[in-house]
Amino acid sequence: MSETTLDPEDNKIITLARSARARNGAAEGAAVRDETGRTYSSTNVALPSLTLSALQVAVAMAVSSGARSLEAAALVTAGDGPSEADARTVRDLGGATLLVAAPDGTLRQS
Numbered sequence: 001m002s003e004t005t006l007d008p009e010d011n012k013i014i015t016l017a018r019s020a021r022a023r024n025g026a027a028e029g030a031a032v033r034d035e036t037g038r039t040y041s042s043t044n045v046a047l048p049s050l051t052l053s054a055l056q057v058a059v060a061m062a063v064s065s066g067a068r069s070l071e072a073a074a075l076v077t078a079g080d081g082p083s084e085a086d087a088r089t090v091r092d093l094g095g096a097t098l099l100v101a102a103p104d105g106t107l108r109q110s
Helices: 008-024 054-064 084-091
Strands: 029-032 041-042 045-047 050-052 070-077 099-103 107-110
Touching: 008 029, 008 041, 008 054, 008 070, 029 050, 029 054, 041 054, 050 054, 054 070, 054 084, 084 099, 084 107
Parallel strands: 070 099
Antiparallel strands: 029 041, 029 070, 045 050, 099 107
């Protein structure tokens, strides 16, 4: 499946995740879309006292803004893909589609 076969809204969250990752020079970028269509993008956090994946940050941003469920989530990483903890975090808000893309935007998993 190529990026061009995706719904335009799914392409949008992949682009937002790529942009966040590139802007911060982070290992991961993520974006989620809530039930109202609002989007939240983030990168991973790696501090001595706090470590969060990019998906965990994006989901936390959505929840703290009042989201009750997710329509879709995207992770951009050069790594293997989402951890089990990331997948559980996305499922906590309704089991949204989880898209995984390479840094160049190539879809690797959906």
